[in-house]
Amino acid sequence: MRKLLITRRLPDPVIAAAEARFDVTLRDDTSPLSSDELATALRDYDLVLPTLGDRFDAEAFAAVPEPRCKLLANFGVGYNHIDVAAAQAAGVAVTNTPGAVTDATADIALTLMLMSARRAGEGERLVRSGEWQGWHPTQMLGLHLTGKVLGVVGMGRIGKAIARRAHHGFDMEVVFFNRSQVAEPGVPARQLDNLAEVMAAADVVVIAVPANPATHHLIGAEALAAMKPTGHLVNIARGDIVDEAALIAALAEGRIAGAGLDVYEFEPKVPEALRRLDNVVLLPHLGTAALEVRTSMGMMAVDNLIAFDDGRELSNPV
Known part of the structure; x- marks a missing residue:
């Protein structure tokens, strides 16, 4: 034996x-x-x-x-x-x-998309703090996901599962970047020529590529600079695909609206600068939990x- x-x-x-x-x-x-x-x-x-x-x-x-x-x-x-x-x-x-792992990871991506866009983490912290003063018409206004543009970086099994949920569940238009041509994305979707085009076109960008030397810091200062100031970044892949320092700077300076992270560059260490930010949702690697x-x-x-x-x-x- x-x-x-x-x-x-x-x-x-x-x-x-x-x-x-x-x-x-x-x-x-x-x-x-x-x-x-x-x-x-x-x-x-x-x-x-x-x-x-x-x-x-x-x-x-x-x-x-x-x-x-x-x-x-x-x-x-x-x-x-x-x-x-x-x-x-x-x-x-x-x-x-x-x-x-495909469906469970895609579910967490949608969880983070909603939590970041609708400021759910920030709202929950407000209620728990005891400082919520009650509803009013302009309180914590976020991004309405229905009908917006989803950008998927990496259109493999998980990327396709995320696209299906976003398209059929929220009527989102889907654009994506993939190193090779994807003949069957599974939903109506447009494969754009480069990463910058996807980052610029999308209201929400989800990272779904595997981690390898070619994707290390794929999402760095240049890619983040291409995003809309109202855009949200979600990472459910691996932490080192995103340059964490560049993301912290973009969030802190308001160059992007928010982010949702299930993975971290030096996991389980999460920088204090990231933990202090209200415009980021932080989960403890729950993708398949x-x-x-x-x-x-x-x-x-x-x-x-x-x-x-x-x-x-x-x-x-x-």
Whole structure:
């Protein structure tokens, strides 16, 4: 029976499914693996089920040049915490969990769009403070989403799911930027030639691209400068796609109206300057935080582990 390390506690059905097939060690700690734990994972286990923050980077593989581990079955669709090239060079396959996260992540995008546009976070803080003086006609006026323009940066599974919700639910016009041509966006939508055009055209911009070296700080000062002063930015992808310092400056100076963030550049650290701003909604990476979704993600990761154990083709290689 192969030895499997699960680096963070997962829903009970996932643990049970893994234990039915493998010799499981469950690390009951919510923090990412330390450098020593990364080395132990690669050296002492046949298989590892890691997740966000477990940094299997080139340095980790250099520390264990001939790893016993042969598969990192990542829990999550994003895998920017794993150096896939270094893993493959060391003979370690990598899988992820696409599909299972699509709808839940799109739902959080719509949550943030509404909360930012309608100033819901700011309003809730006002009520909790005890300082609300009652309704009046010009109180906390926000952006009415219906009929506005949504800009999607990255028209993959999640981008398309967000576009469907916005178009059918709020009658929004959809424009998008994608590095390759998208023949079937799923809703009436226009693919614009470059990022700046999307940033300028949209009332709300949602970031839905994967994190990789090409998308690091894709949304920086130049991209933010192209936005309308009434525009809102939403990020449900990965934190380092947005230059956080440039975003803070744009929000603080009123060059954009607001932002909604579920991810952060140096997560879980959130700059005090960002936390002080009223025109930003801050969520603690809730994109897939529903029990059935996290269970589906875990079962998909276990399916990848079982496929490897059976010598079959991996279901979700990256």
